[in-house]
Amino acid sequence: MFEIGFSIYSSSGRDINTQILDRVWDADFSYAFTSLHIPEEATPELRQEQHDLLQSLRDLDVNVMADIGPRTLSDMKLSSFEDLSMYPITHMRVDYGFNLEQMAKISEHCILVVNPSTFAEEDFFTLLELGVKRDRIVACHNFYPKEWSGLSLKRVSDSNRFYKNQNIKTMAFIAGDAQKRGPVYQGLPTVETMRHMAPLEAALKLREEAFTDVVLVGDIDLTEKSWEDMIALSHGYVILPCTLDPEYKHLYGVIQHDRIDSSDFLIRSLESRMYASRGHHVEVVGATHIGRGTILISNEDYSRYSGEFEIARTELSDCPRKNRIGQVSTDALYLLPYITHGMGFMLVEDLDN
Structure with a gap:
């Protein structure tokens, strides 16, 4: 099975997100990514809209992965990660600012998502010693908004190989080819050489050459052709x-x-x-x-x-x-x-x- 995910941001506006939800209804996409800690997503004005948006995704049986930071709880006026787990979220992605004990606590409420290119292998085994089960961990790379800042395909492949050998699901991002996400508007890929690559080719390369289980579109939207390509890929075939x-x-x-x-x-x-x-x-x-x-x-x-x-x-x-x-x-x-x-x-x- 070829698992595909997309990104959705409440700051994109209701009209754009409604169009995305309509497309997801017709597709077989497994995951949605959003962020709860970047400034434009953390405003009080968007909080209820964000909750409703994520709930709509869960109603479609889409796994929701949220990027969180050390200030996420205070920004959202929450007291604990248990409170955050009441949000319609299935996966919490942590990258910096959390110790291993906090990560273990998060895994009790949601699937814990670590960054395979920065999370040390010895820390992974320490998480297991702290009682975190392997099926409560997923490895998902960053996307890189600034040109020339992305990873090499080999770097992604090498880090993913370790997690695959540990029976951990791996994820990475590709850039969209329609509406780019700001404020940089240069695409949101994990791999630098894929920044201007057709989404279908980038997805296939990540899957076949970098041990990637789930390919996520980092940007807001795709062209009509690329939507068709991704939907076909999610059903196991190429056009x-x-x-x-x-x-x-x-x-x-x-x-x-x-x-x-x-x-x-x-x-x-x-x-x-x-x-x-x-x-x-x-x-x-x-x-x-x-x-x-x-x-x-x-x-x-x-x-x-x-x-x-x-x-x-x-x-x-x-x-x-x-x-x-x-x-x-x-x-x-x-x-x-x-x-x-x-x-x-x-x-x-x-x-x-």
């Missing part, structure tokens, strides 16, 4: 623009999956394998000039494999027992390495080509 020969247009809009025993050279459709095994008849044409993203179907010279649907990940030699039936769009070729081991994909017609 793959392409062109198909007219007789194969019935494959548009169909979710297929790469086989679990994935090939380094081809994406092999699990679903087509099922009907190919029944002897699907495909006339022999042969395929030449097989390059990255060439869409293929096995013809009757492949006997019982006739009808098996494939996408080339790389350049391959000519094959008379396969027919070329289409091509993945150039802008989508970067997706091919990520469609592995049961990952889903849906072909859609590229109307720009």
Whole structure:
């Protein structure tokens, strides 16, 4: 399962947040992030609106993770973290200003979220000695508003690897590609090289190259295309623009999956394998000039494999027992390495080509 989260801030205004909630209703997003300690979110005027907003998310069965600081309780006129746990919050993220005993206390009321790039490994084991259960801990990186201040992908990967080995869920942020959050307006990613990267590519990289379980959008909003991409990803597939020969247009809009025993050279459709095994008849044409993203179907010279649907990940030699039936769009070729081991994909017609 590919878990996706988003960020929501009461200071963004009721209209924007209502639009986000409407989108979440149609999506399968698991987490929402908000902050309770930055100045623009901690005003008394926004407190009730913030509570109502978070309650709406909980009503949608979304886990709510709130960033808290040492002054959060006083800013919110609360006396204890137990009082704060009465807020519609499931996860409290602490980064600085808390000792281990306070963190252990927080874990009694909410899931404790630590920063894996700053929280020492020995402190993690001390938390366990203090009685905190592993299933009460999550590791979530910061986002970095200022350009050139973000982490390297290797740094995120290295710190996440430790927590994954401890059976702790890991999270990181990607930047949005529509409305950026102020006051800097330069995107809110964890990894610096992802600051201007398409959200889908950034999410896939974090998942596949940095041991990240949950990808959170740090900014306020996404473009329409990126919303569609993230919703698809939350359902376990990617949208793959392409062109198909007219007789194969019935494959548009169909979710297929790469086989679990994935090939380094081809994406092999699990679903087509099922009907190919029944002897699907495909006339022999042969395929030449097989390059990255060439869409293929096995013809009757492949006997019982006739009808098996494939996408080339790389350049391959000519094959008379396969027919070329289409091509993945150039802008989508970067997706091919990520469609592995049961990952889903849906072909859609590229109307720009």
